[in-house]
Amino acid sequence: MKLVIGNKNYSSWSLRPWLLLAHHKIPFEEERIPLFSQGYKELLAAHGGIGLVPVLLDDSVTVWDSLAICEYVSEKYLDGAGWPADQNARAKARACSAEMHSGFNNIRNTMPMNVRAKGRRIEVTPAIEAEIQRIDVLWSELLLSGVGQEGPWLFGEFSIADCMYAPMTFRFNTYGIELSGKAKGYSDFVLNDPDMQVWLAGATAETETIDFAEQGL
Secondary structure, three states, X not given: OEEEEOOOOOOHHHHHHHHHHHHOOOOOEXXXXXXXXXXXXHHXXXXXXXXOOOEEEEOOEEEEOHHHHHHHHHHXXXXXXXXXXXXXXXXXHXXXXXXXXXXXXXXXXXXXXXXXXXXXXXXXOHHHHHHHHHHHHHHHHHHHHHHHOOOOEOEEEOOHHHHHHHHHHHHHHHHOOOOOHHHHHHHHHHHOXXXXXXXXXXXXXXXXXXXXXXXXX
């Protein structure tokens, strides 16, 4: 099985399925294609999908899109354990993941994931603040209720929902976003997760720079 990813410093979508595979210690080959480098589109096109990262290649199966890859891995390799076992919790985890997958565009556009950058500052507009507060409230409510379980992950045990929100912890760390108690504790916990630290080391070792993702200089 091979996971094709982009730059670890910038590609939030690549991080999500990588984290699921790494956390569950599922063997896979990692192929990194630096985005916006010479010939990168041709290299991605050779792997199928839609010419974007990530792409999962598993024998004759090709899966693109982060959430679809996570679903595939959960079904084939984890006997569904990528999601909470409880039906109600599972439905909520899927809803939270879908919200992350399709939403928070103001944060995405003005706070690109830039793992190795520190001390960046951007203008926090009301629209951005509203999205930050939504994430803060969502994390806090999930951690307080635990949907029947008490942390440390959003649904007690590690799930695809944590993979989907993990890039936000890097973003908040880069741009100095302050969170409330429970949400801050969760963000710090995720940032210090051993697999996240492995990703951070890989991002720090990269030398490529994507100009439009260098916000808040």
